[in-house]
Amino acid sequence: MKTTGWEHYSHVADIGVRGFGPTREAAFAQAALALTAVVCDLERIEPKEQVTIECDAEDDAALLFASWLNAVIYEMATRNMLFSRFEVAISPQRLCARAWGETLDVEKHHPAVEVKAATYCDLKVQQNDQGNWVVQCIVDV
């Protein structure tokens, strides 16, 4: 198994997003790519512009992960942008990330569907026996 990457998994109504990486931050960044790939093919998005995405840290790692994906969804919706690269830093107080992407262009990106929210369904933030992080949840589309 690759140590860094993302994938989708099936859920009857919606779709699951999963990110994995050697650190929690890397896994969070990968899951955000999985989230974006629900909307459109990542190759279509050029990382032209950088924005900062922040959210309050939660005591609970899983809730922080859901908050992170919801913060990405919020930025996509209100900036009308798509992102194809993420860098995440987590401190005890805040999650602070940089995201690179561009303004949504229907002709160029062919968006298939909008993501409404990250749900708490199947929500997991775990470190496996090899020390790798796996983070996942179902997103509502």
Place this chain on the structure above:
Amino acid sequence: MAVEKLRRQSQSQWIIEPSGKMRVPVVIFADERLIAGIDEKVCEQAANVAALPGIVTASCVMPDAHQGYGFPIGGVAAFDADRGGVISAGGVGFDISCGVRSLRTGLTVDDIEPVREKLAEALARGIPAGLGRSGELTLSTSRIDEVLEGGARWAVDCGYGTPADLERIEEKGCMAQARPQYVSPQAKKRQSDEVGTLGSGNHYLEVQKVTEVCDANIAQIYGIKEGDVVISIHCGSRGLGHQIATDFLPQMVKQAASSGIELPDRELACAPISSRVGQEYLAAMRCGVNCALANRQVLTHLCRRIFDQVLPKASLTLLYDVSHNTCKVEEHCVDGKLRTLHVHRKGATRAFGPNHPSLPPDLRKAGQPVLIGGTMGTASYILAGTETGMSLAFGSCCHGAGRAMSRRQAKTQWQGKELVKSLAHKGIIIRGASYRGIAEEAPGAYKDVTWVVDATEKAGLAKKVAKLEPVICVKG
């Protein structure tokens, strides 16, 4: 699903008896065909709902049910505030007040035949659908507050429709006790250019023809007959509703913990109705309802404008507008006593029976129109609420075909382009921004809507009135 785990109570009812933490039984309304295909997860999720505090009578599952998050999609549950009842953001869902509105057109199939292509083009151009298409209106936060308080009434006051429209909308187009101060600035910002947009996923606007009338009396009261052209709009509260749910879920997880409510699944996050969080969510959710009603009202206005240009003889009037993701305070008779309950319908439609006081006088005799959306290639149905449905499931019934297959599977099984072509052969014009989006919504990814409405009728939840088949579908 291992059907043997369920006790068959009647022809159309299957029971999971209370065990463990369940406070009430689960009642699944289905027939043999549907129960054979029901997902184990649906039963697990419905049983989890049955364990929530203050739940009354049963955790109900509609015939189109499939796995949701927390609550099953197709779940109905009523809670009593006076007996520790809860309200759950997950029990309403992320698309607050998503629903269907159907419009009569005064046209017949023959009227639209010569202009089908032109009409499809005009609708695809004029109805903002899919990701990246904003509405015509850009609203400041203070104007958004007017939408959240006024609902469809706000839209009519702004010139999007007529007061007569409001008579045919649940709550007369405006949900009372909506409090915009409990809706976050983020939610309002997300909505600033989304009023009057369809959204994406399974949302659509369809031009349909009535191909079968099942109950002539009720059809006459509803004002439809075979060969008529009807327009149906399926959409919800857009970004605002999604953000309200997102904002309240973590608050409800914390509230549940401090109220000593054990959550088998965090997506079931809930708060006692009487708690501050519970009351604030209720006030915010009602804003979401109004946002959805305003949204469908503005889309109706856009439709009228388009038909004025393409088919000026059309006269678009509301048949009804009904929501299928809500929590509403209603009075229901439980064991002979009238009780005030908070009824959650997650992917389930309200279906009030004849003579219900909330129905407009001209529909009262027939019962509430229930609008059931099918898929792009199959039929939709108009049903009517029944007296028996009132006692069986708090006046509720199914909401659509219900998914049978994940988007991921659908995408690998079908090609959007091929689907559009094969539906064109069947005389259905599809317009959508993305072929992948179309593939994910392939008709084959859903249960058979006819099975669902047949089971709904057999169970006594609602009565079939008419069958509609698509002519043009603008996909979100």
